[in-house]
Amino acid sequence: MAIGWLLLLTACGGGGATDGPPPLRPPPAVDVSDVAANDPGSSLPAGWQHGAFMEIFVRSYRDSNGDGNGDLQGLISELPYLQALGVKGLWLMPVTASSDHDHGYAVANYREIEPDYGSLADLDQLVRQAHAAGIGVVIDYVMNHSSNLNPIFVNSAYAPTNAYRDWYVWQASAPVGWNIFGTDPWHMTANGAYFGVFGATMPDWNLNNAAVVGYHLSNLRFWLNRGVDGIRFDAVGNLFELDAGHWSDVPQDYALMGQMRALLDTYSQRYMVCEAPGDPQGFGASGACGAAFAFDLRDALLGAARNDPASIATVAGYFLSAPAGMAPILANHDSFAGDRIWSQLNGNIPEYELAAASYLLAPGTPFIYYGEEVGMADAASLSGDARLRTPMSWTGDARTAGFTTGTPYRAPSANVATQNVAAEEADPASLLNFYRAMLALRNTRHSIRDGSYVLPQVAGSVMSYQRQSAGETTLVMINYGTISASTTVSGLAATATLHALYPATGVANVTADAGGMATVVAGPQSVLVFDVSPPR
Ligand SMILES: [Ca+2]
Ligand SMILES: [Ca+2]
Structure with missing residues (x-):
């Protein structure tokens, strides 16, 4: 009106x-009424936030009612797919009522669900059913602007x-x-x-006003009280502007995020992750957000997949010094983070799998962008961010992608005919089944999920490292090169046995010598994951 x-x-x-x-x-x-804390608790297992997450754009995920827009009931209907894939958390791009009728970052009401997506009751049902599937739900929160x-x-x-x-x-x-x-x-x-740093339609809040911060804290309690498992904070390096020369990553930004982390810490097991491309590790540190997207690792993950030596070294060394909560990604919904991976790698599936393994087995919390697991490409007919935000490719239907029974609000990805869930579920060698295998390793090996990151070694094109936690050691070896390589790994337990977990067949056991060294042959562009058992 x-x-x-x-x-x-x-x-x-x-x-x-x-x-x-x-x-x-x-x-x-x-309505800016205060909301008091009322924690409903958490049914998720301890450490749940170290399982892999899926970033989901609800508008593009699954349409339940044929109006051409994805919605919460559509997402609910795909929880079995997400559970079978092995994700343990969902990050939903804004589900609050917006005026942009698209991405949702122009928030019109912080305490209502976007009408195209459904109702608060639908959100409650999603949270309930996700929890029953062992999956947490994290929502996007936009504190910089409305x-x-x-x-x-x-x-x-x-x-x-x-x-x-x-x-x-x-x-x-x-x-x-x-x-x-x-x-x-x-x-x-x-x-x-x-x-309005992001344009006239998205004015910045005055976060120097205590009433504004109090309002946001109440909004956050509104969602946390409903059982939402955490918050992804948008644009945290843009919260405060001091003057024309100091408008990004200023000390007040970190302090306010520390205050938000303190709020979440008053609830059970809530996860928080920040978008801060200007200083990922600074915001990822404890005292600020405690977790942030690893924008500073993304290029190296793709470079390593292309067998670039400097990138391999960067990937191997990253988690020796980065905050433990860093959240690696390959891509997301924003153009500044690059095209969809299929488009960046020109559909080279061996390189795609190497990139995926390089972050899905890493410390922290890896975030998969929806459709990445089937190799969705950019849309051929779209430009800007829209080309990255196409309807999920459920089937090979060139018009609907199996996303809606109606007319999709946006064109599908360019490669929907070949890269889609229906086709890849039927193919044991598909990219989708590779993602499932990597997530199965993360979900069955607590050393991979939240163990320490030990002794990374790079020899030529081969990177290896150990992940260790109480009673369990895993050795990961990735050969980024296009020729087979024989690599000697050191620092293993003396005379330990290496037993291949991945691939599940075809790799003989290897025994370390008395000095803790073992020689492993890795095929071209291959991923090897071993259980390291001490000698009996
Ligand atoms: Ca709909
Ligand atoms: Ca601001």
């Missing part, structure tokens, strides 16, 4: 020219005297000298300029 009115306001933006005051109407009522159609911003923009004026970042006129991502983050209206 406020849409036309607000567009009129923002249409005056840019040059600051106005043709008299906009036709103001009373701002909408706003929609310009959020009723609180509508109030804030209504007049300089409005009670919510100071909930966003306003100045009487746009200050000069600002340039972020190549554009001016200040947006003129008839009665002042507001700050």
